[in-house]
Amino acid sequence: MSRTIIVSNRLPTKVLRSEEGLSFSPSEGGLATGLGSIYRADNNVWVGWPGISVDEEEEQEVREKLRADSMRPVFLTESEIRDFYEGFSNETLWPTFHYFAQYAIYDQSHWDAYVAVNEKFCRAVLELAGPDDTIWVHDYQLLLLPQMLRKARPKSSIGFFLHIPFPSYELIRVLPWRRQLLEGMLGADLIGFHTYGYMRHFLSSVSQLLGYQSQNGLVEVGTRSVLVDAFPMGIDQAKYAEVAQSEEARKHEQTYRDALRNERIILSIDRLDYTKGIAQRLRAYELLLQTYPEWRERATLLMVVVPSRDQVDQYKELKEEIDELVGRINSMYRTISWNPIQYFYRSFPIEELSALYRMAEVALVTPMRDGMNLVAKEFIASKIDNPGVLILSERAGAARELSDAIIINPTDTNQLAEAMHEALMMPEDEQRQRMGAMQALVKKYNIHHWVNLFMDRLTYSKLKQETLATTTLNADELQRMTSEYQNASQRLLFLDYDGTLSGFNSNPQLAGPDQELLMLLAELSADKRNRVVIVSGRDRATLEKWLGHLPLDFIVEHGVWLRALGEEWTMLRPLTNDWMHEIRPILDLHVSRTAGSFVEEKEYSLVWHYRRADIELGEVRARELTSHLHFLASNSDLQVMEGNKVVEVKSAGVNKGAGAARWLASYPADFIIAIGDDRTDEDTFGAMPSHAYTVKVGSTHRSLARFHLDTHHDVRRVLRALVEA
Numbered sequence: 001m002s003r004t005i006i007v008s009n010r011l012p013t014k015v016l017r018s019e020e021g022l023s024f025s026p027s028e029g030g031l032a033t034g035l036g037s038i039y040r041a042d043n044n045v046w047v048g049w050p051g052i053s054v055d056e057e058e059e060q061e062v063r064e065k066l067r068a069d070s071m072r073p074v075f076l077t078e079s080e081i082r083d084f085y086e087g088f089s090n091e092t093l094w095p096t097f098h099y100f101a102q103y104a105i106y107d108q109s110h111w112d113a114y115v116a117v118n119e120k121f122c123r124a125v126l127e128l129a130g131p132d133d134t135i136w137v138h139d140y141q142l143l144l145l146p147q148m149l150r151k152a153r154p155k156s157s158i159g160f161f162l163h164i165p166f167p168s169y170e171l172i173r174v175l176p177w178r179r180q181l182l183e184g185m186l187g188a189d190l191i192g193f194h195t196y197g198y199m200r201h202f203l204s205s206v207s208q209l210l211g212y213q214s215q216n217g218l219v220e221v222g223t224r225s226v227l228v229d230a231f232p233m234g235i236d237q238a239k240y241a242e243v244a245q246s247e248e249a250r251k252h253e254q255t256y257r258d259a260l261r262n263e264r265i266i267l268s269i270d271r272l273d274y275t276k277g278i279a280q281r282l283r284a285y286e287l288l289l290q291t292y293p294e295w296r297e298r299a300t301l302l303m304v305v306v307p308s309r310d311q312v313d314q315y316k317e318l319k320e321e322i323d324e325l326v327g328r329i330n331s332m333y334r335t336i337s338w339n340p341i342q343y344f345y346r347s348f349p350i351e352e353l354s355a356l357y358r359m360a361e362v363a364l365v366t367p368m369r370d371g372m373n374l375v376a377k378e379f380i381a382s383k384i385d386n387p388g389v390l391i392l393s394e395r396a397g398a399a400r401e402l403s404d405a406i407i408i409n410p411t412d413t414n415q416l417a418e419a420m421h422e423a424l425m426m427p428e429d430e431q432r433q434r435m436g437a438m439q440a441l442v443k444k445y446n447i448h449h450w451v452n453l454f455m456d457r458l459t460y461s462k463l464k465q466e467t468l469a470t471t472t473l474n475a476d477e478l479q480r481m482t483s484e485y486q487n488a489s490q491r492l493l494f495l496d497y498d499g500t501l502s503g504f505n506s507n508p509q510l511a512g513p514d515q516e517l518l519m520l521l522a523e524l525s526a527d528k529r530n531r532v533v534i535v536s537g538r539d540r541a542t543l544e545k546w547l548g549h550l551p552l553d554f555i556v557e558h559g560v561w562l563r564a565l566g567e568e569w570t571m572l573r574p575l576t577n578d579w580m581h582e583i584r585p586i587l588d589l590h591v592s593r594t595a596g597s598f599v600e601e602k603e604y605s606l607v608w609h610y611r612r613a614d615i616e617l618g619e620v621r622a623r624e625l626t627s628h629l630h631f632l633a634s635n636s637d638l639q640v641m642e643g644n645k646v647v648e649v650k651s652a653g654v655n656k657g658a659g660a661a662r663w664l665a666s667y668p669a670d671f672i673i674a675i676g677d678d679r680t681d682e683d684t685f686g687a688m689p690s691h692a693y694t695v696k697v698g699s700t701h702r703s704l705a706r707f708h709l710d711t712h713h714d715v716r717r718v719l720r721a722l723v724e725a
């Protein structure tokens with residue numbers, strides 16, 4: 001039976017060591033608590049680190065204990081914990097991805113450990129995973145793992161979910177290992193983020209750093225497509241609602257209320273982390289007490305900070321800062337019977353957390369950055385029928401969904417203090433109405449919904465890959481092709497030029513043929529059984545200059561001009577270019593607005609090139625230009641085509657396919673091949689009979705071609721094989 005193998009750095013159970021030996025307790029942190037309640041279903045297994053370094057004897061004990069609860073530990077050595085976990089994961093990636101780049105360090109030995117530990121996880125998963133198992137990798141500690149798994153299991157279903165923000169390209173580009181990290185993630189079939197914003201940043205980084213384009217969230221990675229989507233993570237709402245109603249939670253609540261003499265409780269719960277805005281929150285609370293003295297002795301900030309990553313310098317410093325702030329505020333405002341802040345530096349079991357959620361009137365969730373923040377959702381789910389107000393940072397992923405919270409900017413201390421006052425003053429009706437709306441949302445978009453959605457999209461991604469797949473022209477196919485070629489008495493070879501016979505150059509005039517290509521074309525066209533047709537978008541003067549001395553046929557300017565060997569240039573159909581004086585100024589305007597772009601004027605077409613412009617700006621401008629031109633062309637005999645980093649305007653009905661059709665009609669052949677790399681070559685493929693070899697170079701997305709090759713070097717290899725057949 002197929003199952004899901006969940007892989008994350010941290011297991012949902014952590015091992016603790018005390019004088020009595022090892023003990024096991026639930027891990028903190030949203031990934032572990034969120035997925036912890038669902039992984040046991042359907043024979044699933046969770047692979048991860050148990051949170052402590054153990055010796056060999058202990059390993060066996062831990063292994064057995066965790067195995068009984070469907071977990072497989074990956075043990076990390078002391079140095080791996082230091083360099084991989086504390087080092088690269090939490091001193092490089094964590095600060096960078098949370099916009100704290102000033103805290104990030106770039107250390108080659110940390111990177112080496114990161115690669116090695118990802119490999120270690122890879123081995124652990126491969127030992128376990130059968131061919132039908134789905135592998136679901138989680139989070140920033142394992143960004144390289146999807147690609148490592150893909151290499152070992154090309155056909156497996158692999159999902160990846162990032163639990164933290166994916167920052168702007170401007171942050172990603174700073175990382176020395178940025179390309180490897182992105183390529184690592186792209187080994188998955190589906191990549192999920194909490195918000196659309198994170199997804200957008202990821203797609204932008206992939207386009208700018210790796211040059212992979214995407215449409216509707218499908219990234220074209222060579223011959224594979226990778227789906228990217230937003231899946232805001234939910235919680236086990238039913239569990240939190242149930243615990244909140246339990247006798248145990250109620251009892252804890254009563255004890256706390258008695259101790260706090262029914263003061264109004266503002267609750268704050270986080271792991272110790274500079275991303276969580278804990279210090280800023282304390283300052284805002286101090287401001288509340290200064291600005292609104294009426295809350296002194298009437299409200300209490302109950303603050304839980306769960307120890308986390310305390311070997312990392314920034315965390316140690318933050319701990320000191322919090323201790324100092326709490327000490328200062330408490331000593332400044334405390335009275336004999338009241339402490340402004342009740343501060344706990346430890347974790348609580350779920351029943352006690354639930355009692356805190358129940359008791360709090362206000363929850364302060366004010367991170368500087370947070371992938372999602374499940375505490376916000378747990379507070380809502382625990383409120384059952386009670387009122388309560390959530391103050392939520394606009395920079396937590398959860399703010400994209402929980403619009404009925406009081407949304408604040410966590411760096412604005414005044415706004416935060418005012419929000420606390422507003423929350424404490426909010427009429428009960430309004431609280432109920434806002435809380436009701438958020439409860440419905442947390443209930444509907446719960447953790448089960450999240451898992452199902454992710455798995456459905458993973459299946460969809462696999463199906464999409466199958467429908468988009470073209471066959472690579474591999475050794476067997478090539479063998480079949482060359483023998484058909486050998487046996488044929490008349491052959492037609494339609495060859496696109498740029499990107500097919502020759503690589504791209506940012507200056508198109510510098511992409512002339514090299515010796516190898518000239519030789520190849522000379523040898524191919526020397527065979528009397530061959531008609532070699534160059535099918536290009538280029539102007540005839542350039543092609544004549546480069547290839548005119550060879551016995552070739554030409555279809556140029558995307559089908560405007562045709563020339564069969566030994567004949568004169570003819571037009572596909574009579575055309576005029578009197579429309580150019582109207583269109584040219586529009587293209588020129590785009591050049592003046594887009595540095596690096598330029599206009600190419602051919603006899604019967606105009607082309608705006610943006611290969612050398614800022615890639616993202618170029619694409620935006622291309623879209624603007626295309627829609628503007630489409631509008632102008634709607635009542636004319638013109639067509640607008642988007643090619644590879646170009647927008648071309650020319651007469652309607654004139655294209656490479658229409659040109660190629662002339663050759664097919666005039667020169668019957670028993671072997672036909674058409675090779676091309678961009679959208680304009682699709683017209684050629686479309687014109688070919690079904691038995692022709694149609695070959696797409698580069699990305700295979702939305703291509704009519706039957707076969708695929710990666711680069712123009714592969715094209716030359718195939719043509720060489722024909723020459724030598």
Ligand SMILES: O=P(O)(O)OC[C@H]1O[C@H](O[C@H]2O[C@H](CO)[C@@H](O)[C@H](O)[C@H]2O)[C@H](O)[C@@H](O)[C@@H]1O
Nearest residue numbers: 010029030031139163164233370371372373374
């Ligand atoms: O494993 P640790 O180093 O102890 O850290 C705990 C976890 O912190 C992060 O949690 C994130 O996941 C939550 C659920 O998606 C999300 O709500 C929160 O915003 C994130 O910060 C981290 O991503 C996990 O890998 C850690 O295990």
Ligand SMILES: O=c1ccn([C@@H]2O[C@H](COP(=O)(O)OP(=O)(O)O)[C@@H](O)[C@H]2O)c(=O)[nH]1
Nearest residue numbers: 028029030031033271306347348373374375
């Ligand atoms: O004493 C505690 C306090 C908090 N949590 C849990 O830790 C998680 C924190 O997740 P969140 O998404 O808010 O942030 P993260 O810590 O993952 O960055 C929540 O599920 C909390 O219930 C816990 O297990 N014990």
